[in-house]
Amino acid sequence: MIDTKDYAAKLTAALGALGNTVPATLAGFEALDGAAARKGVLDAKTRELIALAVAVTTRCDGCITVHSAAAAKAGATKDEVAEALSVAMALNAGAALVYSARAFDAFDQQGG
Structure with missing residues (x-):
């Protein structure tokens, strides 16, 4: 894991x-x-x-750092963050499933 407070300062610079x-x-x-x-x-x-959920799906450490701090400042609870991240996890799995079907179709189109 990264130290987000240290990372935020370095990212800002x-x-x-x-x-x-x-x-x-x-x-x-x-x-x-x-x-x-x-x-x-x-x-x-x-x-x-x-x-924060979008930051997870796009795998952006800087976005995670900034938006986790902003969510805390806005009064989000740990349970609310966990639930939002659960949605992100579900969508990433869904996206992998859909893109796997696309890749499989593309392979078939190439005569595979």
Whole structure:
């Protein structure tokens, strides 16, 4: 496992350096992230639980670090996080099943 507090500090520094090199790209990401974070129908806790589950499905350590902290700050409980992660696990297994069928079909199309 990684120390997420140490990782968050290093990630912030690395992103700052990257942003200095490609500021328009980072500004575009920040605009997209900010738009998704604006208060709407979903409360902050629900948005962060969704973000954490998506972070797991995309295997993004930085996203897991940021959104686990934000979920805790928004008042998510350990049980709520576990349930959101259970949904992520189910979807990843489902995606592997669907893409396995696609791969099997692609193999058949090649005369396999």
